[in-house]
Amino acid sequence: MSGNWHQQPGHARRIAFPNLAIVAVIAAGALASACSQPSDTQQAQQQQQPADEQARKDADEKAWADAEKTGTVAAYTAYLQNFGSGTHVSEASQRIVALNEAARKAADEKAWADAEKAGTAAAYTAYIQNFGGGAHVAEARQRVTELSRKEADDKAWADAVRAGTPAAITAYTQNFSSGAHVAEARQRLAALDEQARKDADEKAWADAEKAGTAAAFNGYIQKFGSGAHVAEARQRLAALDEQANKEADEKAWADAEKAGTAAAFTSYVQKFGSGAHVAEARKRAAAFETQGRKEVPYIDIQKTCKAAAGAMVRLMGGTTTDQDVNACLDSEQKARDQIIKDRATYAAADKVQCMRTDVYLPSYVEWLTCLEMERDVRKMQQEERFGAGPWNLPRVRRTINNAGR
Numbered sequence: 001m002s003g004n005w006h007q008q009p010g011h012a013r014r015i016a017f018p019n020l021a022i023v024a025v026i027a028a029g030a031l032a033s034a035c036s037q038p039s040d041t042q043q044a045q046q047q048q049q050p051a052d053e054q055a056r057k058d059a060d061e062k063a064w065a066d067a068e069k070t071g072t073v074a075a076y077t078a079y080l081q082n083f084g085s086g087t088h089v090s091e092a093s094q095r096i097v098a099l100n101e102a103a104r105k106a107a108d109e110k111a112w113a114d115a116e117k118a119g120t121a122a123a124y125t126a127y128i129q130n131f132g133g134g135a136h137v138a139e140a141r142q143r144v145t146e147l148s149r150k151e152a153d154d155k156a157w158a159d160a161v162r163a164g165t166p167a168a169i170t171a172y173t174q175n176f177s178s179g180a181h182v183a184e185a186r187q188r189l190a191a192l193d194e195q196a197r198k199d200a201d202e203k204a205w206a207d208a209e210k211a212g213t214a215a216a217f218n219g220y221i222q223k224f225g226s227g228a229h230v231a232e233a234r235q236r237l238a239a240l241d242e243q244a245n246k247e248a249d250e251k252a253w254a255d256a257e258k259a260g261t262a263a264a265f266t267s268y269v270q271k272f273g274s275g276a277h278v279a280e281a282r283k284r285a286a287a288f289e290t291q292g293r294k295e296v297p298y299i300d301i302q303k304t305c306k307a308a309a310g311a312m313v314r315l316m317g318g319t320t321t322d323q324d325v326n327a328c329l330d331s332e333q334k335a336r337d338q339i340i341k342d343r344a345t346y347a348a349a350d351k352v353q354c355m356r357t358d359v360y361l362p363s364y365v366e367w368l369t370c371l372e373m374e375r376d377v378r379k380m381q382q383e384e385r386f387g388a389g390p391w392n393l394p395r396v397r398r399t400i401n402n403a404g405r
Contacts, residue, residue, distance in 0.1 A: 057087070064088040073099045108134040115140065121147040150180065157181040166192045198228070205229040214240045249275040256281060261337035262288035292340040297355055299362050301332040307361060335364035339371065350374040 060083050067075040067088075076092040076099070083089065108131050115127040115136075124140040124147065131137065153176050160172040166189060173185045201224050208220040208229075217233045217240070224230065249272050256264040256277075265285035269278055305328035312324075343351075354370030356362065 059083075060086040060088070064092070067092065067095075071095075071099075073103075105135070107131075108136070112136040112140070115143075119147075121151065152176075153179040153181070157185070160185065161188075166196075200224075201227040201229070205233070208233065214244070246276075248272075249277070253277040253281070256284075259337075259341070261341045262292060263333060263337040288337075288340055291343075292336070295343050295351075296336060296339055297357050297362075299332070299336075299357065299364060301329055301336075301364065304361055304363055305329050305332065308363075332364045335368040339364060339368050342371075346371045346375055347378060350378075 063079050063083055064086065067079040073096050076096045079086065079092050080089060080096075086092075111127050111131055112134070115123040121144050124143045127134065127140050128137055128144070134140075156172050156176055157179065160168040163169075169185050169188050169192070172179070173182055173189075176182065179185075204220050204224055205227070208216040214237055217237045220227070220233050221230055221237075227233075252268050252272055253275070256268040262285045265281040265288065268275070268281045269285065272278060275281075305325050308328055309324045339346075339355075346354075350371055354374065355367045
């Protein structure tokens with residue numbers, strides 16, 4: 001029938017099409033009916049699914065309850081591994097993060113407590129290395145800096161004390177001006193300086209005593225004005241001065257006695273006004289003066305010397321000076337003293353012949369020269385019987401001195 005579909009007339013075809021449509025509809029309905037009705041397996045499966053879902057939820061909740069009860073990172077991690085799409089996955093992850101953070105903080109605090117307990121730069125440095133972002137890193141760095149400085153300070157001080165020299169301790173104060181031992185360092189320096197001063201004082205005093213001279217004791221006083229032996233040094237100086245004065249006094253007196261002249265005794269009195277022999281020196285000088293006045297005629301040597309100086313100026317030119325007059329006066333006075341001292345050695349005739357005041361410029365120097373020459377001639381005559389005398393001085397005009405006074 002189907003093979004002659006195109007050969008049948010149109011009426012027949014019209015009758016056949018509705019029939020086919022009906023058949024198709026029936027077939028489709030049967031097919032739909034067959035499809036809409038599940039098989040027994042499917043029905044069983046559909047009945048099992050809710051039970052499985054409930055079991056999964058129950059297992060999820062139990063696992064979560066167990067994880068919460070344990071409360072450890074391992075428990076929550078196991079939950080995530082077993083229930084990757086469970087109801088509490090997000091919370092488990094949060095719990096793990098919180099527990100890890102708490103553990104990190106606890107480890108940080110413990111490490112910090114251990115570092116503080118040790119209290120060393122090495123301990124704080126280890127904390128910084130293990131907990132670079134820890135809560136106490138800044139403080140740990142500060143502690144390391146302080147401890148490093150303190151350790152360096154203590155070591156430098158120990159080295160300075162071991163050396164024990166002013167240079168070492170001074171170097172410490174310069175390098176650690178705010179160090180822990182600066183005050184003690186300054187005390188040590190002061191003590192060392194004081195000891196050095198005492199040692200120098202004692203050495204200087206020992207040297208002065210060894211020398212035993214006024215110069216040595218004076219040098220000690222100048223260098224150690226507040227030294228331990230200043231008072232004794234002054235006593236030693238006073239004793240040396242007194243001894244020197246005594247020795248000078250005795251020597252001057254011996255010299256005066258040896259000279260045996262009024263001038264010598266007068267000079268002694270002038271130089272040693274409180275000397276041991278002043279009274280006797282005055283007595284000797286007075287005796288010489290009394291005897292001299294008796295035996296040696298007086299000459300006004302002031303007039304003689306001034307006239308002599310004037311005569312020299314007229315002869316030689318120039319001007320008269322006080323120095324010239326004073327030199328003349330000194331010579332005249334010494335000559336007079338020598339005449340008085342040696343007067344016993346002169347012959348009476350020689351004294352008459354030589355000591356004349358009636359000449360133009362009578363002079364003790366000329367008298368002394370005359371007397372010594374006459375004495376020497378007489379001596380030669382006695383010893384060798386040679387020569388004749390006496391020697392006479394040339395006569396000059398009498399204008400200045402009057403004979404006798």
